[in-house]
Every structure is written in C-alpha cells, then in structure tokens.
Amino acid sequence: MTESVIAQQEAQPITLTVEGFGEIEAKSGERLTTALERGGVDILHRCGGVAKCTTCRVEFLEGEPDEMTVAEYDKLTEKELLNVARLSCQIHCAEGMSLRVLQTETSSGLERGKAISEEIQPEPQWTVRPGASTEG
Ligand code: FES
Numbered sequence: 001m002t003e004s005v006i007a008q009q010e011a012q013p014i015t016l017t018v019e020g021f022g023e024i025e026a027k028s029g030e031r032l033t034t035a036l037e038r039g040g041v042d043i044l045h046r047c048g049g050v051a052k053c054t055t056c057r058v059e060f061l062e063g064e065p066d067e068m069t070v071a072e073y074d075k076l077t078e079k080e081l082l083n084v085a086r087l088s089c090q091i092h093c094a095e096g097m098s099l100r101v102l103q104t105e106t107s108s109g110l111e112r113g114k115a116i117s118e119e120i121q122p123e124p125q126w127t128v129r130p131g132a133s134t135e136g
Contacts, residue, residue, distance in 0.1 A: 017098040019061070028095065032058070032088040033116055042105040042112060049089035049116030051075045055103050057085040063096035066132035069124040083130060090120060 011027040016035060018024055024039030026032075033056050036043045047053035051071035064086065072090035076082040085102055105112050 012095075014093060014095045016093060017062075019098075019100040021101075026093040029092045031116065031118070031120060032091040032093050032097075034118070035093050036088060036101065037112075041101055043088065043101050044103045044105065044108060044110060044112045045089055045116050046110070046113035048114040050121045051087055051090055053113070054079050054081060054085070054087060055108075055110070055113065056088045057081065057102045058088045058091075059085055059100045059102055060097065061100060062098035063094065064129075065091055065094060065097075066128055067126050068129040069120065070127050071122055071124070073127055073129070089116060090124070092120070 011029050014026050014028050016024045016026050016039070018036065018039070018041060021039065021041050024035060024041070026035035026039070031049070033043060033045050033049060044055035045053075046055040049056070051069065052075065054075060069090045072087045073082070075087065076085070
C-alpha cells in the first residue's frame with residue numbers, strides 16, 4: 001500500500017480538458033467526479049461515489065494517474081474494465097488530465113445518482129494501476 005502523493009499536496013487551481021465539454025476549472029486533489037459535475041458535466045455516479053456501480057467511468061486521453069485505489073482495482077477487475085476505463089470517483093484531480101466521460105445522464109437516460117462526499121470513499125488504500133509508468 002502506498003500513500004496518495006497528490007492528496008498530500010495543497011490544493012492548487014488546475015484545468016482539466018474534457019472531450020465535448022472543453023476546459024474545466026478544478027483543484028488539485030479534489031475528486032474528479034466532483035470537479036466534472038461542478039464544471040457542467042452530467043456524469044453519472046449511481047452508487048454515490050463508493051466504487052460499486054462503475055457509472056462514473058472515464059477514459060483518459062492524457063495524464064492518467066498511476067495510482068489507483070484498491071476498491072477501484074477490484075471493481076474494474078470484476079467488471080472486466082481494467083485497462084479500459086477508470087472510475088472518476090476514485091481519482092484525485094491533477095494538472096494535465098485530459099479525458100472522455102463515458103456515461104452521462106444525457107447519453108444513458110439515467111439519473112445521475114445521489115450526491116458524493118468530498119473525500120474518496122471507501123477510505124482509500126492505494127495500489128498502482130497495471131501498465132503504470134512507475135510499475136516494477
Ligand atoms: S460513482 Fe459508483 S463507482 Fe464511482
């Protein structure tokens with residue numbers, strides 16, 4: 001288990017690039033789902049941001065974080081989404097992220113789900129994603 005480096009840094013204003021939505025203002029270290037929603041993206045989060053539903057899934061075009069919560073790893077493995085998508089509710093925002101949101105209210109016809117908390121849930125334990133630049 002490793003500590004989240006990003007979470008320990010002081011929040012800085014950053015910009016995310018989101019396909020179809022343009023540039024979105026965010027803070028380093030905040031939950032990616034939260035920043036996307038505040039930026040006007042109607043991203044789904046059906047389970048309330050606890051790594052259960054996978055509806056908050058995104059695909060990174062640039063800046064995919066190497067760190068991954070164990071909860072995200074386990075859920076992506078279960079759903080055969082490892083190396084296909086990431087769960088935005090399990091990710092801290094960082095500079096240089098460019099991504100595509102894979103499920104929205106508009107695209108799915110579903111309601112987005114209950115509000116998510118400020119901190120990543122469940123209490124994160126960190127691992128490294130398969131294929132990460134720091135792996136090995
Ligand atoms: S909101 Fe359900 S897995 Fe992220």
